[in-house]
Amino acid sequence: xxxxxxxxDRFLRASPAVxxxxxRLGIDVAHYWLLVDLFGTLSDRRELPGHLGNTDMTxxxxxxxxxxxxxxxVFVFVAIGMSPTTYFLVFLMLSGFLLLTTLLAETNNSLxxxxxxxxxxHQPINGATYTSAKLTHILRILLYLVPALNLxxxxxxLLLAGVPWYYPLLHLTAxxxxxxxxxxxxxxxFGWLIRxxxxxxxxxxxxxxxxxxxxxxLFFQLAPQLHWKRLRLPHWVPxxxxxxxxxxxxxxxxxxxxxxxxLRALSGDYLVRVAAIAHGRSGKKIRVRRSYxxxxxxxxxxxxxxxxxxxxxxxxxxxxxxxxxxxINLIPVTTMLFVGAYQGLRxxxxxxxxxxxxxxxxxxxxxxxxxxSALPYGTDYKGAWLFLLAPTGAFRGVARGVYAxxxxxxxxxxxxxxxxxxxxxxxxxxxxxxxxxxAASSVxxxxxxxxIEGMPxxxxxxxxxxxxxxxxxxxxxxxxxxxxxxxxxLVFRSPMVVTSVTGALCVASWLVARSSxxxxxxxxxxxxxxxxxxxxxxxxxxxx
Amino acid sequence: MSKQTRITSYGTMxxxxxxxIAFDRVVFSYDFVEVLHQISFTLRRGEVxxxxxxxxxxxxxxIKIIAxxxxxxxxAVSVAGLPLPERAIDVKQRIGYVPEAAVLFESLTGQEFLxxxxxxxxxxxxxxxxxxxxxxxxFNLSSDRSSRLDTYSKGMRQKxxxxxxxxxxxxxxxxxxxxxxxxxxxxxxxxxxxxALAADGRTVxxxxxxxxxxxxxxxxxxxxxxxxxxxxxxxxxxxxxTGQESLExxxxxxxxxxxxxxxxxxxxxxxxx
Numbered sequence: 036x037x038x039x040x041x042x043x044d045r046f047l048r049a050s051p052a053v054x055x056x057x058x059r060l061g062i063d064v065a066h067y068w069l070l071v072d073l074f075g076t077l078s079d080r081r082e083l084p085g086h087l088g089n090t091d092m093t094x095x096x097x098x099x100x101x102x103x104x105x106x107x108x109v110f111v112f113v114a115i116g117m118s119p120t121t122y123f124l125v126f127l128m129l130s131g132f133l134l135l136t137t138l139l140a141e142t143n144n145s146l147x148x149x150x151x152x153x154x155x156x157h158q159p160i161n162g163a164t165y166t167s168a169k170l171t172h173i174l175r176i177l178l179y180l181v182p183a184l185n186l187x188x189x190x191x192x193l194l195l196a197g198v199p200w201y202y203p204l205l206h207l208t209a210x211x212x213x214x215x216x217x218x219x220x221x222x223x224x225f226g227w228l229i230r231x232x233x234x235x236x237x238x239x240x241x242x243x244x245x246x247x248x249x250x251x252x253l254f255f256q257l258a259p260q261l262h263w264k265r266l267r268l269p270h271w272v273p274x275x276x277x278x279x280x281x282x283x284x285x286x287x288x289x290x291x292x293x294x295x296x297x298l299r300a301l302s303g304d305y306l307v308r309v310a311a312i313a314h315g316r317s318g319k320k321i322r323v324r325r326s327y328x329x330x331x332x333x334x335x336x337x338x339x340x341x342x343x344x345x346x347x348x349x350x351x352x353x354x355x356x357x358x359x360x361x362x363i364n365l366i367p368v369t370t371m372l373f374v375g376a377y378q379g380l381r382x383x384x385x386x387x388x389x390x391x392x393x394x395x396x397x398x399x400x401x402x403x404x405x406x407x408s409a410l411p412y413g414t415d416y417k418g419a420w421l422f423l424l425a426p427t428g429a430f431r432g433v434a435r436g437v438y439a440x441x442x443x444x445x446x447x448x449x450x451x452x453x454x455x456x457x458x459x460x461x462x463x464x465x466x467x468x469x470x471x472x473x474a475a476s477s478v479x480x481x482x483x484x485x486x487i488e489g490m491p492x493x494x495x496x497x498x499x500x501x502x503x504x505x506x507x508x509x510x511x512x513x514x515x516x517x518x519x520x521x522x523x524x525l526v527f528r529s530p531m532v533v534t535s536v537t538g539a540l541c542v543a544s545w546l547v548a549r550s551s552x553x554x555x556x557x558x559x560x561x562x563x564x565x566x567x568x569x570x571x572x573x574x575x576x577x578x579x
Numbered sequence: 580m581s582k583q584t585r586i587t588s589y590g591t592m593x594x595x596x597x598x599x600i601a602f603d604r605v606v607f608s609y610d611f612v613e614v615l616h617q618i619s620f621t622l623r624r625g626e627v628x629x630x631x632x633x634x635x636x637x638x639x640x641x642i643k644i645i646a647x648x649x650x651x652x653x654x655a656v657s658v659a660g661l662p663l664p665e666r667a668i669d670v671k672q673r674i675g676y677v678p679e680a681a682v683l684f685e686s687l688t689g690q691e692f693l694x695x696x697x698x699x700x701x702x703x704x705x706x707x708x709x710x711x712x713x714x715x716x717x718f719n720l721s722s723d724r725s726s727r728l729d730t731y732s733k734g735m736r737q738k739x740x741x742x743x744x745x746x747x748x749x750x751x752x753x754x755x756x757x758x759x760x761x762x763x764x765x766x767x768x769x770x771x772x773x774x775a776l777a778a779d780g781r782t783v784x785x786x787x788x789x790x791x792x793x794x795x796x797x798x799x800x801x802x803x804x805x806x807x808x809x810x811x812x813x814x815x816x817x818x819x820x821t822g823q824e825s826l827e828x829x830x831x832x833x834x835x836x837x838x839x840x841x842x843x844x845x846x847x848x849x850x851x852x
Contacts, residue, residue: 065698065701066699069695069698069699073684073695076686076687076691077684077686077687080686080687150682150684153678153680153682154682154683154684155699156646156647156648157646157647157648157671157674157676157678158671158696158699158700159668159669159671159672159699159700159701160668160699161668235609
């Protein structure tokens with residue numbers, strides 16, 4: 036793919052016609068290529084964590100994952116002899132959804148980047164040039180992902196009965212068209228946001244926009260259960276094929292207008308507006324509140340240092356941009372949980388049936404697996420100097436305070452669910468189940484404390500994920516499968532067994548947490564030691 | 580001193596020169612909170628003007644408006660006769676800006692960052708390389724030119740920012756706390772450089788909290804307090820009007836910060852409790 040891209044790149048740079056066209060569109064050709072090269076360099080050197088980038092490992096890994104996924108699907112679909120139309124539509128919709136999800140995240144990362152704004156806002160770059168360079172960056176990603184999702188299905192489609200010889204061409208053209216529409220839609224969406232949302236709110240709104248594909252997913256999951264037939268269209272709404280075609284044409288026209296004006300909005304004074312994300316101060320005042328929970332943690336978990344860890348982690352979890360970005364990975368789990376809960380939480384696990392409730396402690400465990408994996412990394416990682424000045428003895432308290440905060444977050448959903456489940460199942464079943472679930476989740480949390488490698492929020496985010504995480508995920512998946520089976524076949528057959536297992540899990544949680552907290556404390560000291568001795572940039576920043 | 584009262588008196592030499600910055604009743608708001616209230620002033624070619632004010636007074640906001648980074652919410656701003664924000668690209672071509680925060684692309688080397696900056700301003704390759712070489716040598720950064728910026732100290736980054744602001748030979752130089760993090764020798768050199776640039780016809784707007792530096796390099800001072808321009812004049816005229824001897828005393832008098840003892844006493848009492 037790199038070779039193809041380099042050939043296209045050479046052709047475009049040398050082509051007088053392309054350069055003339057760019058000039059006609061108001062693009063400064065010299066600046067455009069400077070910026071394209073700059074984004075490539077920054078991406079390859081992992082300046083912007085979280086970006087898929089141009090040619091780096093993250094993009095290649097995503098591509099390979101999509102090749103494997105589409106290969107498996109092709110194997111199944113061809114084996115069952117799926118009809119060509121369904122085959123074509125399934126891959127087209129899958130491409131659309133995955134590209135929308137990927138591109139929304141990438142566009143948000145790429146366009147809502149205040150660092151770029153701060154460095155480049157005072158440079159004489161016009162909006163059209165900057166936007167076109169950014170669009171090129173997004174289109175490069177399409178050049179990787181569209182073939183990854185569609186190359187194998189396009190050619191394997193010839194194996195289906197009644198498929199014409201030109202099917203691969205048709206399939207790839209349709210897939211690229213969907214990709215380009217998605218890319219333009221994403222850029223236009225952020226163009227509108229940048230134009231109309233106040234700078235201080237842009238990051239939060241961009242984050243919400245990233246979730247829109249999952250909201251669509253949720254809608255399509257729940258839509259069949261809604262009572263559409265009860266809806267009566269007003270008598271003046273025309274029915275039949277003709278008016279529907281007109282309606283479709285109008286919708287397409289409106290979409291085109293939205294995209295065109297969105298892109299125009301983006302190419303206006305884009306850099307100035309993005310730089311304002313960093314300059315814009317929010318008028319929102321954060322109320323100083325007395326925390327009774329904080330006082331309890333201070334008393335029971337290790338004094339003021341525990342209170343410091345307890346409050347610090349909560350403040351950063353709710354405000355750190357990088358952490359919130361990482362937590363996007365939680366959205367699919369949360370969405371599926373919500374769908375599962377809607378569909379199956381009305382049935383008690385004590386009824387002998389398999390219900391969504393069986394998965395609750397494990398889903399919470401998985402969510403905290405992601406939280407603990409992301410916790411060491413933060414936007415303001417250079418603030419770590421503060422902890423270098425703390426007395427060594429304070430870290431035990433800080434570790435316990437962090438644990439206390441995470442434990443409250445594990446317990447919170449159980450308390451919230453109690454009245455709802457008591458309504459459906461009765462108070463006895465609900466209390467027993469939630470006690471069991473809370474105990475099982477806290478065992479997960481105690482184990483996952485070991486994933487927090489160092490003081491929370493004090494490390495620079497990494498471009499590529501930790502390879503050992505995949506192994507842990509795979510192993511964890513097997514353990515969860517066994518645990519769910521044990522729950523279903525053994526535990527939820529008798530309230531007595533549930534009570535006993537809950538007690539055993541509480542003891543296990545306490546023992547594991549003690550050991551994990553020791554490891555967490557050592558890990559914090561080790562990483563802070565590394566920071567002070569190895570990081571020249573960090574040290575000079577402190578001394579400078 | 581009330582918001583309405585303003586000291587305005589400055590030298591006759593600067594008044595006759597052509598204006599390069601014209602601020603006319605400029606208003607600016609962050610998230611519906613107005614931080615600049617109808618500020619008006621003019622800067623003329625060849626002037627070195629200090630922009631002073633307490634933290635959060637609106638100095639950096641004023642500079643960012645001139646640099647075309649922020650668009651004013653009301654009033655009119657022009658630089659070299661070009662209205663802002665309409666002609667922002669042309670204005671950016673003519674200014675050199677050293678921001679208060681040393682934000683850089685940290686994965687680039689010093690040389691690469693300066694090349695990027697120079698090329699974006701359209702400096703020809705031969706001239707660009709010559710200027711980068713000369714500036715880096717003068718700043719003692721030649722040996723680090725190929726190192727990534729994330730390995731630079733705060734002072735080295737500041738030097739890179741100053742170099743980037745000068746590479747395209749701008750007619751207006753906006754300096755927001757330029758001496759932050761610089762060692763004594765580098766700071767002395769920058770002060771001399773400012774004087775030399777002014778002698779060469781460049782205009783310098785210098786924002787700083789370090790009043791003795793402003794006293795040495797600037798001929799005129801603008802003092803902003805709580806978003807309003809409360810003084811605009813030559814240093815001598817400000818001293819004369821307020822009856823104070825040093826610029827520090829002038830500043831304290833105008834910003835109502837003369838009596839700091841009660842505040843200090845409160846902190847000491849809190850520490851003892």
